[in-house]
Amino acid sequence: MSKLEVKNLHVAVMDEEDKGQPQQKEILKGVNLTINTGEIHAVMGPNGTGKSTLSQAIMGNPAYKVTEGDVLLDGKSLLKLPVDERARAGLFLAMQYPAEIAGITNVEFMRAAINARRPENDQIPVMDFMKLLDKNLALLDMSDDIVERYLNEGFSGGEKKRNEILQLMMIQPKFAILDEIDSGLDIDALKVVSKGVNALRGPEFGSLIITHYQRLLNYIIPDAVHIMMDGQIVESGGPDLAKKLEAEGYTGLRNDLGLDV
Ligand code: ADP
Ligand code: MG
Ligand code: MG
Numbered sequence: 334m335s336k337l338e339v340k341n342l343h344v345a346v347m348d349e350e351d352k353g354q355p356q357q358k359e360i361l362k363g364v365n366l367t368i369n370t371g372e373i374h375a376v377m378g379p380n381g382t383g384k385s386t387l388s389q390a391i392m393g394n395p396a397y398k399v400t401e402g403d404v405l406l407d408g409k410s411l412l413k414l415p416v417d418e419r420a421r422a423g424l425f426l427a428m429q430y431p432a433e434i435a436g437i438t439n440v441e442f443m444r445a446a447i448n449a450r451r452p453e454n455d456q457i458p459v460m461d462f463m464k465l466l467d468k469n470l471a472l473l474d475m476s477d478d479i480v481e482r483y484l485n486e487g488f489s490g491g492e493k494k495r496n497e498i499l500q501l502m503m504i505q506p507k508f509a510i511l512d513e514i515d516s517g518l519d520i521d522a523l524k525v526v527s528k529g530v531n532a533l534r535g536p537e538f539g540s541l542i543i544t545h546y547q548r549l550l551n552y553i554i555p556d557a558v559h560i561m562m563d564g565q566i567v568e569s570g571g572p573d574l575a576k577k578l579e580a581e582g583y584t585g586l587r588n589d590l591g592l593d594v
Contacts, residue, residue, distance in 0.1 A: 335369070343361055371536045378560055442500070497514065527549065530542075
């Protein structure tokens, strides 16, 4: 079993809005979260509340400066590790806006990512890789021409999202952070994406699913739901919390909690 812990995490970004000297702006104001493998946690919250900041800080994007607190994997701080080492340690981030990478095909990328996490004398045999790829393409109802294309180049929004899930299923990280993987997906694509995540569910896999809407959580039933507002987790509960939010909206929940944010 593995454990991903976010402890009293404070994160700041450089705010360059008012032209003058860039100011450090605090976005996360003490976030606490523990996810074990075998669990799926959802983080919900209004726009601009710091959900993507949380995922970027966990993954180690240097634009997001941790000013206090820690992120630990199995008790070991990740804060000094660059993004690629965090990936090798078992983290995976599917981004709200997946990047295009010219000059590397999707299949090359996935093999490299898998092999980077394995010792040099134990790289994945090509046949095993191809078998796993075929199995996952079938499960995700994807055609195999997508794997020979350059990564994300000219992919539609839906293709990018499906492809992120394909990568996730191939790489099999310990922990996957899915940042608004549902945004812009039609219901069929949403079902496919959910099928992929549900197929990964098991004792060796944990996930943090970030979403603005409850809809995705009808397909991926989370073990825990956390509501984030103004850089903090203000409420945690089970799947019912997402339903309550759907019914009341963020404004209703704010009132319920007596929040003034
Ligand atoms: P959410 O994902 O919940 O919509 P974000 O984490 O994207 O929220 O953003 C939270 C706040 O941090 C917003 O005010 C946003 O403008 C600011 N922010 C996020 N990333 C950056 C960045 N790289 N540079 C400057 N400001 C940022
Ligand atoms: Mg946003
Ligand atoms: Mg976001």
